[in-house]
Amino acid sequence: MLVLTRKQGEGIVIGDDIVIKVIEMKGGNIRIGIEAPHDKKIYRQEIYDRISQQNIESLQWNMTDLDSLSDNLSVRRKLK
Amino acid sequence: MSTLQTRFGEVEYDAKNLLHFPEGMIGLPDLHDFIVMPNRKEGPLFWIQSVDNPDFAFVLTDPTNFFFDYRIVPDSSVKLALQIEEEDPCFVLTVVTVPPDQNITINLAAPIFFASKSNRAMQVILDNTNYQIKTPLPNTKKA
Numbered sequence: 631m632l633v634l635t636r637k638q639g640e641g642i643v644i645g646d647d648i649v650i651k652v653i654e655m656k657g658g659n660i661r662i663g664i665e666a667p668h669d670k671k672i673y674r675q676e677i678y679d680r681i682s683q684q685n686i687e688s689l690q691w692n693m694t695d696l697d698s699l700s701d702n703l704s705v706r707r708k709l710k
Numbered sequence: 711m712s713t714l715q716t717r718f719g720e721v722e723y724d725a726k727n728l729l730h731f732p733e734g735m736i737g738l739p740d741l742h743d744f745i746v747m748p749n750r751k752e753g754p755l756f757w758i759q760s761v762d763n764p765d766f767a768f769v770l771t772d773p774t775n776f777f778f779d780y781r782i783v784p785d786s787s788v789k790l791a792l793q794i795e796e797e798d799p800c801f802v803l804t805v806v807t808v809p810p811d812q813n814i815t816i817n818l819a820a821p822i823f824f825a826s827k828s829n830r831a832m833q834v835i836l837d838n839t840n841y842q843i844k845t846p847l848p849n850t851k852k853a
Contacts, residue, residue: 668787669790669791671835673835677835678736678737679737680843681736681737681817681819681833681835681843682736682737682738683737684805684807684817684820684843684844685735685736685737685768685805685817685820685833686737687807687809688768688806688807688808689767689768690809691767691769691807691808691809692808693718693750695808695812696755696757696769696808697750697751698812699808699814700749700750700751700752700753700755701751701753703753703754703755703847
């Protein structure tokens, strides 16, 4: 990982179209401003990681469980 | 027609009818093309089988089957990726997790937008949302 030291108000340019700026440092928090093309997705890392993990977890299923669940869910819907 | 050997057996599919995720799934960016599997059972759950990795398949559902007020709309970058215009229909799906204890959950925090016109889909992470990654289904009990 590339590590750089920046002061408040200074920035980093990545490629030709991404600028990251240190906006403010206060009480252990750092506010960061990001300029990037609209189609570039920007996520808080811990949220991205949790969604990734959930996607991987959701790949673990078996057909028997799905079949019995589908039976229950469809029966419940018919009763309404 | 092509065939794919999956953990559920051999699946036949038409390469022209694949569901395409231009950006893959979140954390799994290489999964681009899926076969939409016909429902074996009546009910709200169905699954999509990855063509890129035959070991991978996701169970999906329309979340409004369970949460009637779940309303989200695609932003312009999503519409661009799905190649749809303002008036084109865009449906919302969610990933279902079916653990061995069958206490299933759906991921309302990272829904999938699906455009029927282009057969493209995209998973997004909702910003500043109260929706949960593991949302239990209402009024469902263990089988």
